[in-house]
Amino acid sequence: MEILKVQNVSKVYGSKKSTKLYMALRSISFEVNEGEFIGVMGASGSGKTTLLNILGSIDKPTTGRFFMNDRDITTFSKKQLARHRMDNIGFIFQDYNLLETMTLKENIILPLALVGHKANIIEEKLRKIVNDLGITEVLEKYPYEVSGGEQQRAAACRALIANPKIILADEPTGNLDSKSGKDLLELLTYINRDYRATILMVTHDVFAASYCQKIMFIRDGEIYNELYAGENKREFFDSIIDVMSVLKGERK
Amino acid sequence: MKLTTLALNNIKRNFKRYVMYFFSLSFSVFTAYSFFALMQNEYVLMAFTYDDRYKSLLINFGIIIMVFVMFFLLSSNNSFIKARKKEISTYSLFGMTNGKIGKLLFLETMIVGITSLIIGIGVGIFFSKLMAMILLDISLASFTGNIEFTISMRAAYITAIIFLTIFCLMGLSGLRVINKFELIDLFKAHRVSEGRSKGSKIVLILSILLIGIGYYLATNSNSMIVTMSAIPILLMVISGTYLFFWGGLPKILNIIKSNKRNYYKGVTLISTSAFSHRMKSIGTVMATIAVLSAVATTAIATGYTLYSNIEKNTYDVVGYDMYFFGGHEEVLSDIRTTFKAYGSEIVNELTIQSYMSSPRVNMTIDENSIFNLGKEVYFRVYSQSMYNKLASICKCNYRPAGYIKLGEAMYIHGYRFHEIDDKVKGQQLSFTDKTLTITSVSRFKAISFGVKHTIIINDDDFDSLIDRGDIRDANEKGDTYDKVTLFNYKNSLTSRKLNKELTQILSENTKGFRTAYTNYDESLQSFGLICFIGFFMSAVFIMMTASLLYFKQVMAAEDERHQYKILRKIGMDEQVEKRVIRKRLIPVFLIPLLVGIVHSMFAMKAADTLVFSNIIPVDNSYFRVLLCSAVMYLTYAIVYSVFYFVTKDQYSRIVK
Incomplete structure (x- = not known):
């Protein structure tokens, strides 16, 4: 079942009067099905973060539309957008973006608290998810008191707790050492498989991308290529490197 | 680029932040000038020929005001510098020595300071006639004379010297703050808590006990006991207030946090945690402000009560x-x-x-x-x-x-x-x-x-x-x-x-x-001056404490900016954001104000036992005293709420 449908989305930066317009996205179209784990790759400046921001409805496209569950998000009002973010989207950011004024627990329950769920429901959901992700022990600690991996897992909990339709991850392994990075990728795979969560991950790390089922390559605001994971992970990894080197080679 | 140009550009760029700073600085200069001009004004000197003690009263009052102004300027300057940590560390990163950065900040302080000095003295000269007339009008029974417009060079001279000295001190203490910065802090600045404090039940109980005993002694109807215990009462209430803000309030916040049904509401969760996160750094400021508010409201309420009862008292x-x-x-x-x-x-x-x-x-x-x-x-x-x-x-x-x-x-x-x-x-x-x-x-x-x-x-x-x-x-x-x-x-x-x-x-x-006239005239002279000083002092205290809170919150806003960014990504809409900001800022203004007013109410009870029940021959004179004081409490609250709205506006703009 398709969960997200993007139609001819473009994003132009710079004011209309000035001649220096910058096209971050040029008429991009694609679809995402429920339960998919998709990677978005590209060099810096290719427009991948812009795409993620638009999908997360933090930013608005200049033209084009995109649908989630057949509802046109581009027509939403500000208030509807906020509600839409709360209900349907979970974010995992590169620098975790946990609020340092709150304990991990408070950080995780924040999306539910904002919607206004009852305390006992919140507690119940919290208990299940932190148990699964193994951070029950450090719940009462503050972000700066725990390791980067634990912070990242707490951020994942926060993204998951409201049962979002899609999880958007922006360079989630960017700040982690290779061990923690691998742990996180395994965590995302686990979430994707066991929670049947749809994940869209932006990355330029080939190793991270090799965990995805499908990869979209973006270059100069356009989809340049798509790759599907086959049986062999090693093969998939090599073909990603091939595409990336072509991408970089052509830029010269 | 020359250092002066850099300093000027910095001010231009940060103009919005500097507006409030300019304003409070000019206001303190204005206060000082008006005060010195009054003491030089020959009409005022003539009107108070009867009594030398008025002059000493005025001088003592002047010293208190200046000390307070200095404290205020130094602390707001330091928090101002801290807020610019990032900028300063960047200079340092590019190889500017601490001495040079200090020089830059000193230049900035001087440019801002001298401008506000000129504005303050200018406004002071403009209003000097009015000030003298107000003083004479409220302290003489039938003041009809015409005061000529005078420019007191001597007052301007004294004011300039005092403030230039204070600006130099500000420059020095700024240098001290800079020297304390570590470059590495720049990169992990907002990662570390400013000092969360869990609070303790014992401190909370102790603080309430101290304040409570102080209140109990103050309400004693025997004037002898009240006089004897005046100093213990002061010590107990003041130390109780500080303990309350250091250990008691954090404990109360913790208690609020443990009430899950209430705490798990989004707005409460965000604002309470943000507030308690800052508790340690703002606790002392809040306690000081509560104490100062108590002093100011008591002064102003005493003055006003005395003054508004002079006529009645004469006939009584x-x-x-x-x-x-x-x-x-x-x-x-x-x-x-x-x-x-x-x-x-x-x-x-x-x-x-x-x-x-x-x-x-x-x-x-x-x-x-x-x-x-x-x-x-x-x-x-x-x-x-x-x-x-x-x-x-x-x-x-x-x-x-x-x-x-x-x-x-x-x-x-x-x-x-x-x-x-x-x-x-x-x-x-x-x-x-x-x-x-x-x-x-x-x-x-x-x-x-x-x-x-x-x-x-x-x-x-x-x-x-x-x-x-x-x-x-x-x-x-x-x-x-x-x-x-x-x-x-x-x-x-x-x-x-x-x-x-x-x-x-x-x-x-x-x-x-x-x-009746003779009696009335005598009372007016002594009470009128006390009342004038009370008003003057309270006006200064109110402005300074309120703008201190303003500064603290604007600085905090810079730090908290990225949090609002995160929250918006999670799905906080604008209305919730507004509510969060309200809930985050209201306690900062409201708690010291309330504590100050409650302190003052008990101080007025003691003052009633000692003074007012003599003057106001009504069965329940405290009620009348409270009524008069309420006028001033209300004024105080209005000024604070104006500052609250200005702060909220600025805060919302920064975190946007």
């Missing part, structure tokens, strides 16, 4: 615009012509004969009491109808009404001890063949005309006692007691010349007299 003591003993016909005609000459009309005129009596009283004598009804006691006696006439034209507030039955008497005294009531009530006054019982007791100073004990009895009793010779209008030697003549007239409190003329006539021709 004197009762009528004028009275004198011994009603010679010539004096009366002289007085009448004087009234005519000054265009004043007589409103009431009454002459009554004095009657005295000395019945036997069987009262146990308490040696220690100031109040005593001994055996040889003379009472002034009024019949019911005489008393009614006197009371009906009396200008004081509280005129006890009484219908006195046969065989009963009402006792009137001028003391303010309520114990008298119980002692005297029920006492028997034995005349030759009649005994009267005192059934009611009232305080009514104005009609006793200098006599300690007064009784009012039924008209029929009065007549029969006169017939029996128990009440006499002459003493044993046969000299008749003096008649008392009372006058109420128009413009009684506004014409100095009329009063002077009347005083002259009366002092030559009568045995004794009093005018």
